[in-house]
Amino acid sequence: MQEFSLPARYQVPADGHLPGLLAANAERHGDVAVYSRDGGEGWADVTARRFHAEVEAVAKGLLRAGIAPGDRVGLMSRTRYEWSLVDFAIWTVGAVTVPVYETSSPEQIAWNLSDSGAVAVVVETPEHRAAVASVREELPALDHVWCLDAPGEEAVGLLTAAGADVPDEDLRAATATLTPDSPATVIYTSGTTGRPKGCVLTHRAFLTVCGNVVAALGPLFRTGHSSVLLFLPLAHVFARMVQVAAALAPIRLGHVGDVSTLTDDLASFRPTIVLGVPRVFEKVYNAAGAKARAGGKGRIFDRAADTAVAYSRALDTAAGPAWPLRLRHRIFDRLVYRRLRAALGGRATHAISGGAALGARLGHFYRGIGFTVLEGYGLTETCAPTAFNPWDAPRIGTVGRPLPGTSVRIADDGEVLVRGEHLFTRYLNDEAAGAAAMVDGWFRTGDLGALDEDGYLSITGRKKEILVTAGGKNVAPAVIEDRVRAHALVAECMVVGEGRPFVGALITLDDAFLSDWAAGEGLGGLPPEELLRHPRLLAAVQEAVDQGNAAVSRAESVRAFRVLPGRFTEESGHLTPSLKLKRHVVARDFAAEIDALYDRDPRGGAGRPH
Incomplete structure (x- = not known):
C-alpha cells in the first residue's frame, strides 16, 4: 500500500473563519486592489477596504431580513462580482451558502433548496426568479427571494438600504458565532449516477486548502502584483477555492460570466495566472x-x-x-x-x-x-x-x-x-x-x-467506471477518452464495452472546428448527415482513436466507434453542470447506437467506424 504526505505550510488560526480574511485585508492592505469590476467600459478596481465595507453593508441587510447564524441561503448566478460580494456577506452573518448553477432546471433548483432547507435565495435574473417561483410550493422554508438584476429592486441595493440602521455590534455578534469548524457551504455534487448529495464544507476546509495552496505557490500569489481572471462557474468548488485563495493572499480577482468573450477579457484584464x-x-x-x-x-x-x-x-x-x-x-x-x-x-x-x-x-x-x-x-x-x-x-x-x-x-x-x-x-x-x-x-x-x-x-x-469486457479484461475509460478528446475534431468521447466482446466508443464532434475542417477539405457544402458519414471525416476521427489506443494494450483499445450527430450538453441531459459525462444517461439514450457497434466483429483493424 503506497502512501505519501507533506508537512503543512499553513495552520488555521484557532479563531479563523472566512470573513476574517476581509477584515485582515482591510487593515493590512486597505488601499490594494483585490477585485476588478467590468462595467462594460473597462475594469474598475475595488480596494480591500471598499470590498470589506460593501460586504458588511449587504450582510447588515441580511440580518435585517432575519437571516441568522446557521441559516442556509441559496445563491444562483453566473460568475460575477456580486457573487463574491453576496457569498462573503452570507458568511459574515454566520450563515451557510448553497450554490445553485445558473443553468439549473426548476427540478434541480427545488432539490438543492429543499434538501438544504434554504430560508432565502439570491438569484441573478428575473428568469431565475420565475424558475424559483414555479417550485415555491416545494420550498416551505423559503422566506426571501432577492434578484441581482431586477429593474428597480436590485438585491445588493435593497439589502444595503435595508441594513443601513443595523448596529455594527449586531453584525460583529453574528460573525463571532463562527469557528473554523462552522459549515461554510453546502455544495451539491454533480450527480452523474443519481440525486446530487449535499457536501458540507467548513471554514477550516477552505482555509486549509487555500492557505497551503498560496504558501506552496507563493511566487504566483504576490499581493499588489498577481491577478487571476475567474470564468469558471462559482457554483463549482474549484472556482470557490480560487475566490477564497485570492482573498487570502490577497491578489486581484476579476470575474467573467460569459466565456464567449473570454479572449477579449483575457486581453483587457491581463491576468498573471490563468485557471x-x-x-x-x-x-x-x-x-x-x-x-x-x-x-x-x-x-x-x-x-x-x-x-x-x-x-x-x-x-x-x-x-x-x-x-x-x-x-x-x-x-x-x-x-x-x-x-x-x-x-x-x-x-x-x-x-x-x-x-x-x-x-x-x-x-x-x-x-x-x-x-x-x-x-x-x-x-x-x-x-x-x-x-x-x-x-x-x-x-x-x-x-x-x-x-x-x-x-x-x-x-x-x-x-x-x-x-x-x-x-x-x-x-x-x-x-x-x-x-x-x-x-x-x-x-x-x-x-x-x-x-x-x-x-x-x-x-x-x-x-465505478471500470468496464469488464466479455473476455474479462478490465478497461479504464478515462485513459483512452482523454487522449481521443484532445484531437481538435473531437468534442466528447465515451468508451463502452461492458460485457461486450471488445471496446467501442461514441464520439461527438466540435462544431466550430468541424466547419473549418470541412471547408479545408472541400466538403463544406455537404449536408451534416452526409458529412458525418464521409470517408475522409471518418479517417480523421480514426486518427483520434488511434491516439487513444496508443496509450493502452490491444485488448483495451477501441475497435469500433460511432460518430453521433450533435453534442453531449448539459441541456440535453448528457453532461453535469461541471461538464462530466452522465454515462448512464448517454448509454440509455444511445442504446441502439451502442448495439450497432457490435453487429459484427470489426476484423482486421484496431479501430473502425460503424
Missing part, C-alpha cells in the same frame, strides 16, 4: 491551429508545436535541450509562441488546471511555449485540490503531490484515499452515504491512481 479546465486549453490550442491552417501557415504551426513539445520534454532530461532545439525554439518563439501567450493575456507564465486530465502532449506544448499548466486533482469532498503540481517542479502527466498537511494513500485495489483537515464533514441528510465514503478516517475518492517515488500522483480512472 481553467482542460477543454479551455484544448480549445485555445485547436483554435490557434485552425487559424494557422486557414491562413496557409498550418505547416509552420505544426512544426512549432512539435518543437515546443520536444523542448519541454528535453527540460526533464539531465542534459536539457540541445543547441539545435534551442535555436528552433527561439525562432518559433518570435513567430508563434509569443502570439499564443498574448492570446492568454500576455502576462501569465502559469495556469492551474483541474477537473480532468489535460494530456501529456498538450501539457508539454504549453510549457514549451512558456506557459506552464499546473495540473491538480480534487473533488467537492476535498474542497477542490488535494494534490497539485509544484510551480517550480511540475511533472507533466501527473496531478502533482499531495496538498501540504494532507496524506494520499493508494489502497490495495488501486483506489485513491485521502486524509486531512480539508475534507468535507458529511453529506447533508445522508449519513449512510457519508459513512460509506470513509474508512478509518480516510476518504474513498472512487478514483484509481498510483504514486511515484517522489509522491507525484497519477489518476488512471474512476473505480
Whole structure:
C-alpha cells in the first residue's frame, strides 16, 4: 500500500473563519486592489477596504431580513462580482451558502433548496426568479427571494438600504458565532449516477486548502502584483477555492460570466495566472491551429508545436535541450509562441488546471511555449485540490503531490484515499452515504491512481467506471477518452464495452472546428448527415482513436466507434453542470447506437467506424 504526505505550510488560526480574511485585508492592505469590476467600459478596481465595507453593508441587510447564524441561503448566478460580494456577506452573518448553477432546471433548483432547507435565495435574473417561483410550493422554508438584476429592486441595493440602521455590534455578534469548524457551504455534487448529495464544507476546509495552496505557490500569489481572471462557474468548488485563495493572499480577482468573450477579457484584464479546465486549453490550442491552417501557415504551426513539445520534454532530461532545439525554439518563439501567450493575456507564465486530465502532449506544448499548466486533482469532498503540481517542479502527466498537511494513500485495489483537515464533514441528510465514503478516517475518492517515488500522483480512472469486457479484461475509460478528446475534431468521447466482446466508443464532434475542417477539405457544402458519414471525416476521427489506443494494450483499445450527430450538453441531459459525462444517461439514450457497434466483429483493424 503506497502512501505519501507533506508537512503543512499553513495552520488555521484557532479563531479563523472566512470573513476574517476581509477584515485582515482591510487593515493590512486597505488601499490594494483585490477585485476588478467590468462595467462594460473597462475594469474598475475595488480596494480591500471598499470590498470589506460593501460586504458588511449587504450582510447588515441580511440580518435585517432575519437571516441568522446557521441559516442556509441559496445563491444562483453566473460568475460575477456580486457573487463574491453576496457569498462573503452570507458568511459574515454566520450563515451557510448553497450554490445553485445558473443553468439549473426548476427540478434541480427545488432539490438543492429543499434538501438544504434554504430560508432565502439570491438569484441573478428575473428568469431565475420565475424558475424559483414555479417550485415555491416545494420550498416551505423559503422566506426571501432577492434578484441581482431586477429593474428597480436590485438585491445588493435593497439589502444595503435595508441594513443601513443595523448596529455594527449586531453584525460583529453574528460573525463571532463562527469557528473554523462552522459549515461554510453546502455544495451539491454533480450527480452523474443519481440525486446530487449535499457536501458540507467548513471554514477550516477552505482555509486549509487555500492557505497551503498560496504558501506552496507563493511566487504566483504576490499581493499588489498577481491577478487571476475567474470564468469558471462559482457554483463549482474549484472556482470557490480560487475566490477564497485570492482573498487570502490577497491578489486581484476579476470575474467573467460569459466565456464567449473570454479572449477579449483575457486581453483587457491581463491576468498573471490563468485557471481553467482542460477543454479551455484544448480549445485555445485547436483554435490557434485552425487559424494557422486557414491562413496557409498550418505547416509552420505544426512544426512549432512539435518543437515546443520536444523542448519541454528535453527540460526533464539531465542534459536539457540541445543547441539545435534551442535555436528552433527561439525562432518559433518570435513567430508563434509569443502570439499564443498574448492570446492568454500576455502576462501569465502559469495556469492551474483541474477537473480532468489535460494530456501529456498538450501539457508539454504549453510549457514549451512558456506557459506552464499546473495540473491538480480534487473533488467537492476535498474542497477542490488535494494534490497539485509544484510551480517550480511540475511533472507533466501527473496531478502533482499531495496538498501540504494532507496524506494520499493508494489502497490495495488501486483506489485513491485521502486524509486531512480539508475534507468535507458529511453529506447533508445522508449519513449512510457519508459513512460509506470513509474508512478509518480516510476518504474513498472512487478514483484509481498510483504514486511515484517522489509522491507525484497519477489518476488512471474512476473505480465505478471500470468496464469488464466479455473476455474479462478490465478497461479504464478515462485513459483512452482523454487522449481521443484532445484531437481538435473531437468534442466528447465515451468508451463502452461492458460485457461486450471488445471496446467501442461514441464520439461527438466540435462544431466550430468541424466547419473549418470541412471547408479545408472541400466538403463544406455537404449536408451534416452526409458529412458525418464521409470517408475522409471518418479517417480523421480514426486518427483520434488511434491516439487513444496508443496509450493502452490491444485488448483495451477501441475497435469500433460511432460518430453521433450533435453534442453531449448539459441541456440535453448528457453532461453535469461541471461538464462530466452522465454515462448512464448517454448509454440509455444511445442504446441502439451502442448495439450497432457490435453487429459484427470489426476484423482486421484496431479501430473502425460503424
